[in-house]
Amino acid sequence: MSLPLVVLLPFLGALAAPLFAQGGRTAIAIASSVPAIIALAALYPHWPTLADGGVVLHSYEWLPALGISFSFRLDGLSLLFALLILVIGLLIILYARYYLKAKENVGKFYSLLLCFMGSMLGIVLSSNLLLMLVFWELTSLTSFLLISFWNHKQDARRGARMALAVTGGGGLALMAGILILGNIVGSFELDDVLAAGDLIKSHSLYPVALTLVLLGAFTKSAQFPFHFWLPHAMQAPTPVSAYLHSATMVKAGIFLMARLYPALAGTEQWFYMVSFTGMATLLIGAYVAMFKHDLKGLLAHSTVSHLGLITLLFGMGTQLAAVAAVFHVINHATFKASLFMAAGIIDHETGTRDMRRINGLWRYMPHTATLAMVAAASMAGVPLLNGFLSKEMFFAESLQLNLPGFWAWVPPLVATLAGIFAVAYSARFIHDVFFNGKPVDLPIFPPHEPPRYMKIPVEILVFACIMVGVFPAISVGPLLYAAAAATLGGNVPEYHLTIAHGFNLPLVMSFAAFFGGLLMYSQRQRFFDFHARFKEIDEKAVFEAVISWLTTSANRLTSRIENGSLQRYATLLVISVLAVAIVPLTSLGVFIGENGLSPIDWPTLIGIVVLILCALATAVLHRERFYALVLLSVVGLLVSLGFARFSAPDLAMTQLSVEVVTIVLLMLALFYMPSWTPIESSTSQRVRDAVIALAAGTGMTLVTLAMLTGPFTSISEYFLENSKPGGGGTNVVNVILVDFRGFDTLGEITVLAIAALGIYAMLKNTVLTPPPGDGQGHAWNRDAYPLMLRQIARPMLPLALMVSAYIFLRGHNMPGGGFIAGLITAIALILQYIASGMIWTQHRVPFRYHNVIGLGLLFAVIAGAASYSFGYPFLTSTFEYIKWPVVGKFEVASALVFDLGVYLTVIGATLLALVSIGRLSPHSAIKSNKESA
Amino acid sequence: MSALTEYTITALLLIGGAFTLVGAIGLARLPDFYTRLHGPTKATTLGVGAIILASVVYFSFQGEGIGITEILITAFLFLTAPISANIMAKAAMHLGVDVMDGTRGSPWEQ
Amino acid sequence: MNHWLTAPILIPLLGGILQVFMGYAPISLRRTLAMTTTVLMLVSAIVLLVLADDGSYRAYAFGNWQPPFGIVLVLDRLAALMLVLTATLALFCHIYSIGGADEGNRQFHALFLFQLLGLNIAFLTGDLFNLFVAFEVLLIASYGLLMHGTGTARTVPGLHYVVLNLAGSSVFLISVGMIYSVTGTLNMADLALQVPKVSGENLLIVKAAGMMLLVVFGLKAAILPLCFWLPKAYANATAPVAALFAVMTKVGIYAILRVYTLIFGDQAGELAGLGMDWLFPLALITLAMGVIGALGSESLKTLVAWQVIISVGTLLAAMSLGSEAGTSAALFYLLNTTWVVGGLFLVADLISRQRGTARDRIVTAPRMHNRTFLSTLFLIGAVAAAGLPPLGGFFAKLLILQAATPGIQMAWLWSVVLGGGFFTLIAYSRAGSIVFWRTVDGHVQDPGKLSGTVSVSAGALVALSVVIVILAGPITRYADATAAQLHNSDAYIEILKTPMVGEEN
């Protein structure tokens, strides 16, 4: 239980921290340190087990489907990192208490810091690779928020985004790598993966997995060529930099290499990829650090360089090198954290980090200066300090590489060269800041020593540097051993932790580096001049440029493809349909099925020819809109006749009624529109469209032909057989509509209702200016409501209602039904609107169309739901022949109620739609003098 | 079905067809809109009326009773044809559709 | 027959009808009734989820007509999952809308509920033509909802959306006609029986029809090259509507999943796996296009709209792996992405209200009010959408990546999904950093007030991503079971033998 707790505690602290924000910085710092202290305490009991090379495992099942378990693992390596994270974390918490200003959002700061701490602990303690990945990406995310803590600064935002892009992106590669590893091993549990080293290395996907995992590690650890994000992340508040870039974030990549060392290392690929990357990073970081005028910039590049060093050590692949690497992790963390904090103090007290302005601080803050100088000396590898020890081991290992011929010289030379640079930039840090004359117009002058407690973290770390440097075996020996053992899977080589190993080649290299470095620093102006000849690459600008190029070209590409042209989208749709259908259809060819063609009577033939002509004419002559409308009417009429001709009286009637309403609707709209369609497409586009249209038409023709001539059996026999006995009606189509497939009809009238409601809502606040006259320039006729029409329309309404009733009632047995009846009623009312006007008619309609629609739907639902009460499913119809005295036999079918719902909905919806449009018309503007009645 | 009935039906059908055709010919041939208006309002209406009548006779002798639907259709046609003609003429006058040469009087200028 | 099956249909239908009558009732009453309806619908969906979890198929024959003759509803795990997904999303969208977005149109709640009606029918129906009707119900309601609100920006995108979908509906009908003309049936179970028997020229007709259906579903799902109607339409819709629309594309996905596992599934003989070889590359290109669109977005809502397309691509890519693992992963992803994208639309709207004339555009503007709260919501949403840990999106993506078996398909899937994830991350971080952090001096004139219900609903929706993580175990188990049920759909055909009421023995 304690391991999950260790990870969880900081997150709980993060939730709690903001609550203490009101108590001031001290309160929140104390509150924030509690989780870390408890975590340390929780780790302490495990030490005996770990010292013996043991492992502590706490595992809980979580997502077996994913292979993720909630499992944590503590061994020497993870303990080492956990300690670094927690101890340095505690120091940072203390330091930040004094670093942050009271008016800053300390709650957020500590909360994020603890989140970050928890994520780091998660990485190092996870026993499941996927779980580790979760925490890995969480560090990217939380570090993003930490780096951008001062988000009003552009540099901070950019630095944060760059860090997120690089490390988050690397995390994705790592994700892939881990998934491959899991795939190879069959488990994501660390124990399994570490035990399967041979299997992994011999697997064909090993190079891929290795590359991906290393991409993750390299991006996180700021290895060349991904190193550029790290210096820019220095825009974070210094406690953040100190934490992220000494002990945590960047060490995550290192940790990963150490963690997976038994599983991945020891191959040539590993050697070349890791050591060369490390070497390049080592050199580049060291070189650039030399030329940075920004205090933190110098430290950041030195961090890059040291990370390169550690990576190079891991890359070497020897066990001793791995030990050295682990050792340097500890040492770098201590001196670099203290240096960052010192730099923060200087920044804090002088108001700048520019070393060209900061000079001679020794006079103003000797205490801080002493601490910083010791730490810097450790960074330079001065004997008696911890940095010296691991660097010696590094030099020694660089000599052990068995590279052929000339190449054997390269590692030691590179190591020495990097050492020279390290000494030079360390010297610069010491000399340029604390000596080198007087300060140059500092924003805060004169600088003072910081508050007492702000120095304590630095003191502790510097003390550690010295202790390790002088008494390595006592101070850090057991921990290093345990960590090394864990890294190497138990095969720890012989090594000796002493201040000096006597006079040997590594020591010579150290001396060379030391004096070479001092020499270089003394000649710094030449180097600066030399360096100044090269144009410095501003990675941030490059990154921003790349991002901006990405976004603008993405935007350009998007707006080119998604250009807002319906014509294009529609073309794509039609072409898609044609494309997918074309293969089957071309195989179909002109296919005439086994039923063959039946003879055609010539009236039908003529009808069809006229239909085709009018359809084509509509397309060809569509520019004259009214003409197109007339042609469309003809087509609609012929289609209805076709339905009648081919045995579908219900359809014929429906089509007819719908068509007229549609035409009226179109004319209502056309009133406001231009009466002509201008030519807008080029000839080529029109030809292209015509070709597409022809292809679509041809396809439909072929399919229809094949379909009509093929054999056919369907479920419809059932409907014919059961319509009368089961549905109580002889009009099978109607029985299907209100009974067999009544649910379709319910949906259909709902569609109608929704359309009307939508139309009503859409037009509610629409204002349209009607044209003063028609296309030919005639002013509109004054006579809005012609006398004769009015006189005939009025008595027609009751008659139409009766016909509706007739069509409605017979619908179950004869052609007709609620829908057609509804349309007849609607048309009769529309005629009133046309003949006598909106106001006149609206005044006489005794109900709101909304309510008619609602009532219709309600009837349909109630008719359907009535069957519930008999235990039958929804829409089960029942019919009864009731014999009333006098009246006689009378059929009562529940489906009739349903059909009544259809009837009402149709009326309500049709009229609501048309009236909504009609209402747009400003009948007061061109009022007729005949408007009377 | 008696021979008389058959003759009646045949005659009605042929008369109906003929009038319908004549109406259409008028529509196609007459020189201006106003003259063309006469074809459909009279000949066609009458022609279709005759055909409907044939239907009434036909079905009533099939033992299906007098078809009120047919009568409704006919009544409706005769009721509406003048209205249609009227409102179309009004539209034509409004649009100033050309009248044929030799027309006396003139449509109203609105 | 279990009457509960009709509950997710009748509840919104009756609720909608009630709203139609209530046009002139006080808005508070309308809201109360509408909310009650949505809550009841969620309850019914949960009941069905519990029912469906036993792994059997439940049929409900309307009118007590034996399938394939009448229309049946079929409840299985997938349907139940979709119902709950939709109802949950709808609930929060609805809560958000009563914060004021529902004003100006007395029919808003009716349209909203009818929209849910259409969705629920689509998920439950076992009849191909009824699926068409369901599509039409949900489409027409969506047209109405899309046009809800003031301003002119949504008219043209709305028009495009409507016209394309009308054309799509025509294609749907043609496909139905072709299939009926060969098989003589419309019931999906019956089709699953009939399609394997088809041969010769008829096979070609069914094949063409099947492919055309894929285009129709692809249009709804917004697969490339049929996705371009979506970004502008969604980005310009009223926030709760856009958020609800997060589920609209999923209907297309659902239909593909249903039809191409059941009718053109493994048992379909020569037509088995119809179109699936097209789907995988298209899915990846869709994903890529979505990412490009997201990168180039000029406003938050556009960004989220492109995220919808990214989701579609990802979902389809997983589905078209054709494995149970792939389907299961897709379902898990579906839950997360639908809710999160819905939530992001709402969050984008909240942000937009706080930024004066800058609205949700990704530009420098005066510092907004409630920045911490809104940026936290955005962060959660972005993390969940981009697939970063520790939220649902990450696990969904993991599942999807794991579902691929080594080979060229895996290489493609991984590259595009991971690469897409990377650029999505960049898009979100860029957008967030500009909108929240890159501020200029001055202050927004009269920022809208952030009301409780509105913020809570937006927050809750993105926070569902957290819930998904917490419940990841049960959810993956359910998704696995659903995928297994989908890929072994022989039992589905048994619904044809469901006894009707009154003939049990």
Added chain:
Amino acid sequence: MELAFALAIGALTASGVYLLLRARTFPVVIGLTLLSYGVNLFLFSSGRLATGGQPIIGSTSQYSDPLPQALVLTAIVIGFAMTAFVVVLALRNLADNEDDHVDGYQSEPKSRKKTEDAEVSGK
């Protein structure tokens, strides 16, 4: 008979598709209407063509397939609802953009159109 019928459906589809691809709302609506005529006829004919086989029980000896008829009836109604909506949407577009271009241009977008066409033909 079948061939003529098939050609009619083809002509309706072709005309409908051509108009669907136009740049103004009005022809697009007309196109959708024509297309739906074609589709309805097609769906109708999926039950095959019959003369005098109206599916009214007792009216004839050989009934045509009633199911497609019912489906088409539903499709007609739905199509009507959709058409009505799109017509009104076109009006709204006109009101909002003072133009009935499907992409809502404000008056003359000549240059824009040209580049678009060029781009399309350039493919």
Added chain:
Amino acid sequence: MIGIALNITIGMVVLATLLNVYRLIKGPDAPDRVLALDTLYINAIALIILLGITLGTRLYLEAALLIAVMGFVGTVAMAKYLKRGSVIE
């Protein structure tokens, strides 16, 4: 005999229809087209009636009735559009 007469009549009506279509295409003015359409509707009634007689069924008569109603309303609406612009105002 009725059969022959029926065929002749159908022939005449179809011919009439063709003439209507001719006028509809030719125009020259919008009212001419409306008039042709109106006549076409009336001829369609005749065709439906004739179909009914041919098939020996009265099931199509309501369709004919509907054509009459719809044709009238359509014509009125079109004519009103031509002279007033707004059909419903």
Added chain:
Amino acid sequence: MFDRLNFPQPWLSVTLFVVWQFLSNDISGASVVMGLILAWLIPQLTQGFWPERPTLSRPWRMPGYLLRVLVDIVVASITVARLILSGRTPKPVFVSYPLELEQPMAITILASTISLTPGTVSADVSDDQRILLIHTLDASNEQDVIDAIKQRYEKPLLEMFQ
């Protein structure tokens, strides 16, 4: 409730009832009940739509008038058919016909009659309802047309409606 149990337009109700019986094909108890319901319900719903119902003083003259019109229709059609088939160029004339009728419905009936009978179409009614514009297909004398109409149709109508 019960005050609605009246027949606001008795003639209409009768017409509806009779037509319904015809529509129902066989007169049964059910069709009578239904007919009664409709004959009551429909006028209730529509009475507002027909506010200016004509007042017929001599309704019994209507059948005779209709018969005359029917005969004239046949004659008219033959005349027009002859003209059309002859290929002769017609001599059309627009006639302004001075109306004596005042009731709108009466005017409508007259105009309709004119449209259905020999070579004349009522093209328009003047705003003040005093003049009927008639297009005559083939006439030599304007006044003849006016006189014929006046004599044959307007007179009887005047008698019926005044």
